[in-house]
Amino acid sequence: MKVSVLDKSGVDTGRTVELNKDVFGVEPNDHAIYLDVKQYLSHQRQGTHKSKERAEIAGSTKKIKKQKGTGTARAGSIKSPVFRGGGRVFGPKPRNYELKLNKKLKSLARKSALSYKATEKNIAIVEDFAFDAPKTKEYSALLANLSVADKKTLLVLGDDNKNVFLSSRNLQKANVVTADQINTYDLLNADNLILCEGSVDKIHNLLTK
Structure with a gap:
């Protein structure tokens, strides 16, 4: 599946990125997704109730x-x-809510979530960018240029970029992670997935190794 690469202004750069079918084109496994989301939500609980x-x-x-x-x-x-x-x-008594899942199952859940996004055509590829300083206004402009300003978005960076992260922090519907931080819950919770060009290969390498 080929997706056009856009710049920060939302203009087509003329380049395309091939989304590997081994990650973005698998047969989704709903039960794997359920277990991975269940684990994520369980790990948000402190378990200190008494x-x-x-x-x-x-x-x-x-x-x-x-x-x-x-x-x-x-x-x-x-x-x-x-x-x-x-x-x-x-x-209630204090308890541990940790849930153990195998790495292959977690990988399958993430690939299933990415495949759903690809099938629904809710993936946009943006060329790698950086902000000189944290500016919420600049990040809001980026979302507006991509026509997703009023939707829940998940931006996946290839490398850690503090200024981009800080620029998005005040926006309620915006979430920014690096390629090695993606999880099934965030993928499904977002209406639109925005991938930086440099994150595509990293996601593939992480989920197929």
């Missing part, structure tokens, strides 16, 4: 009323979960 059970509540152990003759259920502790301020039954 509530106190009745044994951990500070309170008197004195029997709060006599056993019989009250006309109500017997009660032996103010720390019982049935009373306000008592312990919680089966409450």
Whole structure:
């Protein structure tokens, strides 16, 4: 699949880039995508949630009323979960949400996500560029030139570029990563994928090695 290379102004440079079918043209595996996204979201959780059970509540152990003759259920502790301020039954405890996936499955998930973007023709190739200083206005102009200013975008750089990253940071729908940072969640969450020319070969090498 050949895609035209655009410059920062959105003008066709006359060059094209061949998107390798081994990465951008595979049969998508939805279950691999599901597992990779599940792992990504799981790893965003701290797992520090905690509530106190009745044994951990500070309170008197004195029997709060006599056993019989009250006309109500017997009660032996103010720390019982049935009373306000008592312990919680089966409450959350700290736990680890890490999920292990094989490298080949994660690679398949990323290739499946890229193949979906290629099939939907939501991939744009931009020649490599850099900003002299962080300027949100310049990055907004770039998105406007590519006609994706009002959409969720993911820009993939070939190499780390701090000024480009800082320029996009204040834009809610814009996300910038390097080729070795792409993940299935970000690929699917973006409406449009923008690849810098130098990132295409790096993505291919990362996902086919």
